[in-house]
Amino acid sequence: NAGVMQNPRHLVRRRGQEARLRCSPVKGHSHVYWYRQLPEEGLKFMVYLQKENIIDESGMPKERFSAEFPKEGPSILRIQQVVRGDSAAYFCASSPYGQAYNEQFFGPGTRLTVL
Amino acid sequence: EDQVTQSPEALRLQEGESSSLNCSYTVSGLRGLFWYRQDPGKGPEFLFTLYSAGEEKEKERLKATLTKKESFLHITAPKPEDSATYLCAVGDGQNFVFGPGTRLSVLP
Numbered sequence: 001n002a003g004v005m006q007n008p009r010h011l012v013r014r015r016g017q018e019a020r021l022r023c024s025p026v027k028g029h030s031h032v033y034w035y036r037q038l039p040e041e042g043l044k045f046m047v048y049l050q051k052e053n054i055i056d057e058s059g060m061p062k063e064r065f066s067a068e069f070p071k072e073g074p075s076i077l078r079i080q081q082v083v084r085g086d087s088a089a090y091f092c093a094s095s096p097y098g099q100a101y102n103e104q105f106f107g108p109g110t111r112l113t114v115l
Numbered sequence: 116e117d118q119v120t121q122s123p124e125a126l127r128l129q130e131g132e133s134s135s136l137n138c139s140y141t142v143s144g145l146r147g148l149f150w151y152r153q154d155p156g157k158g159p160e161f162l163f164t165l166y167s168a169g170e171e172k173e174k175e176r177l178k179a180t181l182t183k184k185e186s187f188l189h190i191t192a193p194k195p196e197d198s199a200t201y202l203c204a205v206g207d208g209q210n211f212v213f214g215p216g217t218r219l220s221v222l223p
Binding site: 102 | 159160
């Protein structure tokens, strides 16, 4: 039973480049959540997706950030024109049901460093 | 706005010294209270879900309890391998809101 998989585990980008983070949920889970964690800070919700739909993107910056969860393939978090402040660990979580009253299972994270 | 605070920020214990971590929350409609453990460089690992005041869950040396305003994670006779950051989160039906965590160090 594979858990949530994320790749790459580490990503280095120069300012102005694009970062693309991938997340494959637990098999059978159709709900995906993205979080950002800054050093010494808690997890901050970014976006909640269900297959082919964005359910809640209230935590995601309006500019430069986008997310998708296509019918086939992994969920993608895309950050365009990265800036130093985007450096953080980005975690993906999945659950079999939505509605934030069921536990979410997390992947190992992608650590983004912007030079 | 939902808020979650955790105390203490950091805790150092000797092996075998029991203690409790606190998670206090303000939420419009609690649908679930979740505890996670996070090791450095890794993703959070799910521990417990609590749904209603008075509920308790246990796993090895850990026991989680829930009241209407807070949850406690009790650690009995901890071992060095229990060292980690412990996160709590509340679900209000739409979102998960995480607390900042408690960094636990258990010294041999």
